[in-house]
Amino acid sequence: MASPTPLRLLALACFSILCSSFGAANGMYGRVGAAAEAESRRMRLHTDGSRGDAQAWPGYLYTRAVGRCTPQFWSSGAEPWPNIAPQDAAVSKVFGSRSFERYGPRLTLLEATMRTDDVGDSAFVKLVKQGSAALLNAYTRRGFPFDSWEVKALLLEALVSEEAAAVQAERFEQANESCM
Known part of the structure; x- marks a missing residue:
């Protein structure tokens, strides 16, 4: 045993x-x-x-959205940009001559997605930032709610007034943040 x-x-x-x-x-x-x-x-x-107390909501530091379709994501370089819209392409060349009047000849798509002065009353800045990200998403993401030609047309149409720019920038932002 x-x-x-x-x-x-x-x-x-x-x-x-x-x-x-x-x-x-x-x-x-x-x-x-x-x-x-x-x-x-x-x-x-x-x-x-x-x-x-322990049951209270914890304080959160302010962070910007960095999902895989946001302007911050595209400016981070985490994913290669589509060949049809390179980082150094001028916004005026990509979106057309009406954008040249508002943004000038030197603003690139990368600089547009990197902008941080879109908070507050600058609807045109937010429009170009979110519109540039929406264009990149239209080229690279299946199921994105806008086609590339549609993003370009909507951005140009929104340049007519501050109110139109703010409304369209918000639509682009919602599409960018809900993208998968």
Whole structure:
């Protein structure tokens, strides 16, 4: 008959593995008992410097959308640009002569997607930024809601007024952010 010592060692090993996995799960999914109660009563310092209890929403730092169809994504260089619209192509050459009047001869598609002055009242800046990203998405993403010719036409039509530019920039932004 086998001695009870190896069985006891096996049982002890199984018990310690079981306890350590419970401890890991307890740490991963939340604490149990007095430790959890004490932690829930403690005030936390959030990333924005505000204080609140454990159930409060944490503070979030301001970040810009970086999905795979946004202007920030295209300006990051994470994916190659389509050959039909290279990074150094002038906006006026890509979108046409009406865009030349608004944006000049030197603004490139890459510079348009990199712009950070689109916050606030600059509807034309937001239009060229979101429109450039929408054009790149139309060339590269199947199922994008706009065709390339449609993006160009809509951008040119929106150059007639600040209000039209703001509305079309918002439409382009929504299409860019919802793109897969």
